[in-house]
Amino acid sequence: MEVKLKVFRYNPEDDKKKHFDTFTLEVEPTDRVLDLLEQAKAYQDGTLTFRRSCAHGICGSDAMRINGVNRLACKVLVKDLKSKTITVEPLLGLAVEKDLVVDMEPFFDHYKSVMPYFVNNDPPPSKERLQSPEERARFDDTTKCILCASCTTSCPSFWANDKYIGPSAIVNAHRFIFDSRDQAAKERLEFINEQFGTHRCHTIFNCTDACPREIQVTKALNEVKKAIATGRLD
Ligand code: SF4
Ligand code: FES
Numbered sequence: 001m002e003v004k005l006k007v008f009r010y011n012p013e014d015d016k017k018k019h020f021d022t023f024t025l026e027v028e029p030t031d032r033v034l035d036l037l038e039q040a041k042a043y044q045d046g047t048l049t050f051r052r053s054c055a056h057g058i059c060g061s062d063a064m065r066i067n068g069v070n071r072l073a074c075k076v077l078v079k080d081l082k083s084k085t086i087t088v089e090p091l092l093g094l095a096v097e098k099d100l101v102v103d104m105e106p107f108f109d110h111y112k113s114v115m116p117y118f119v120n121n122d123p124p125p126s127k128e129r130l131q132s133p134e135e136r137a138r139f140d141d142t143t144k145c146i147l148c149a150s151c152t153t154s155c156p157s158f159w160a161n162d163k164y165i166g167p168s169a170i171v172n173a174h175r176f177i178f179d180s181r182d183q184a185a186k187e188r189l190e191f192i193n194e195q196f197g198t199h200r201c202h203t204i205f206n207c208t209d210a211c212p213r214e215i216q217v218t219k220a221l222n223e224v225k226k227a228i229a230t231g232r233l234d
Contacts, residue, residue, distance in 0.1 A: 003027055003078060005036045007048065008089040010096050018096075020087075021045070029079035033066055033086060037073060037100075050100040057212060060148030064100050065089040070150040070210040091153035093162060107149045110165040114173035114191065119184035135180040142175040142220050144213040151207035151217050157200040164200040165192070167207035167217050174220040178233060185233060193228045201225070 005023045009015070023040040034052055041048040053059040055074045062073040067087055078086070094102035120129065145168065152158050152166030173192060177185040192198055198221060207217040227233055 001027060001029060001078075002084070003036070004085045005040055006085060006087040007037070007040070007099070008096075009048075009099055011047070011098055021048075027078055029077070031078050032074055033071075033076045033078070033081075033088065034062055034073040036078070036086065037088070049098045058146060060146035060212075063091060063148040063150045063153075063212075065091065070154045072148060072150070072212045075212055091149060093153045093155075093159045094149070102153075104149065106162055107152060107166070107168070108147075110152070110169040111147065111172055113165060114169045114188055115184055116169075116172040116176065118176065118179070119182055121183060129181045131180055138180070139175050139178040141215050142171045142178075144215055145171050145175070146213060147172075148212060150210040150212060154206040154210040156204060156206070157202060161196070161200070163196045165196055167201070167221060170198065170201075170224055171215060171217055171220050174224050177224065177227060185227070189224070189228050192224060198225050198228065 003025055005025055006020050007023065008018065009021050010018045023044050025036055025039055027036060027039070034055060037048065037050055050064070051061040052074065053061045057072055057075045060072070063070060064073055065088065066073065066076050067081055067083060070091065073088070088100060090096050090100045090102045094104065094107060097103050147168065149168060151171070152168045155167060158164050158166045170192060173188045176182045177188050201221050203218060205218050211217050
């Protein structure tokens with residue numbers, strides 16, 4: 001089948017205006033949008049620029065807007081889009097560096113701000129730090145994050161003010177806040193309770209809809225809000 005792939009283009013070195021280029025491609029219904037981008041780059045325009053690595057929904061590097069919705073290009077099939085014209089654009093709310101590549105540094109700065117690592121100052125035990133299956137299940141959902149930024153860049157609060165740390169950072173804080181072995185929950189919750197933390201979340205659910213890992217993002221944010229309000233982690 002023939003499809004038209006309409007791609008956002010911007011080259012800061014020689015483009016004065018951001019624009020779209022349309023590539024006419026012969027594709028299979030089971031091709032992924034990433035396959036279409038690869039085909040356009042390989043056979044029509046080698047300057048077309050986008051991020052990708054694993055091509056299997058694991059690395060999170062090819063998040064982009066596909067027909068107006070944040071998706072991983074390697075996980076969206078042509079047949080699922082039900083359209084002969086497929087529009088791909090960079091994520092919103094982050095500066096475009098070239099074509100579909102955005103500057104991820106502000107996103108990762110927010111991620112780093114919530115201490116997304118295990119903190120425990122007790123002397124290490126002779127074997128592992130034990131945890132029951134129930135305790136492990138408490139934060140299982142938020143361990144699945146691949147840092148694709150689809151949630152944060154679909155959030156109107158983040159578009160309005162990029163100082164908001166965004167749902168992804170809070171999801172990654174949740175993963176450690178509710179880990180029974182960790183000791184830095186209080187510090188993380190105090191930070192998230194500041195001006196650019198959960199106060200900016202208006203429960204719009206765009207983040208949950210955008211997540212390619214099907215993480216219950218809004219639920220995780222609500223659990224963090226509740227922990228801030230009650231001071232309890234149950
Ligand atoms: Fe991507 Fe989901 Fe993680 Fe957000 S929570 S960064 S959408 S994997
Ligand atoms: Fe790795 Fe799509 S290329 S998630």
